Amino acid sequence: MNFIEIIVDGKGSARAEIDGRNPRTAAEIMERLPQEARAQLWGEEVYFSLPFSLADENPSPSSEAGDVSFWTPGSAFCIFFGRTQPYSAVNTIGRIVSGIDVFPRVEEGDRIILRKGEG
Template sequence: METGIEIEILKKGTVKVVLDDRNPSTAQKLYENLPLEGAAQLWLEEIFFPIPLEHEYENPSPSSDKGDVSYWPPGQAFCIFFGDSQPASDVNHIGMVVEGLEIMKSVEEGDWVVIKRLF
């Protein structure tokens, strides 16, 4: 069964993500702990924020593609890559944005982000 999550940026819009099998244990643990929320932080073309989830590296990747949704173990952070920037260090990719990626360009530092189960 395909698993999806919704990322809502309050007052900006909603993004849909399909979780994939690049880091299945990380994706499953995130999904089981939803809903999660926090204040957006920006780094180049990446939105991230710390979440109360501890998980080690599973299949770490030093690079990302536009639309990747990832978990960064050293900072216990949820990350959305919406442009060409790359992670500061290895991440566990857990899914891909399938709808609404353009909304991420309007996100500002401190915008409230809510992640919840979609299906």
């Protein structure tokens, strides 16, 4: 099992389990960890740009609370924690398995670190 730890500076952390929906996208992101960025918000979604681009693999126009995805037009890592849907199709790579309660407290500009999780 592959995991990503998502650390929100001063707010807490969450853990995402990587699944098989978009394995190429997931593998390319995992290879580039750790990454650090500043949070942006859209409704009940936290997202942030990453310094690389990826191609669409199996994009989905919808999401569920807990999904973690990559949005190819904006090279953005997206964390959906409520009812907000993607602006456009995303490559979903996994789900939050613990710590989803940290994301409603995230504010614009909060420092976020993505790193490989243990387990």
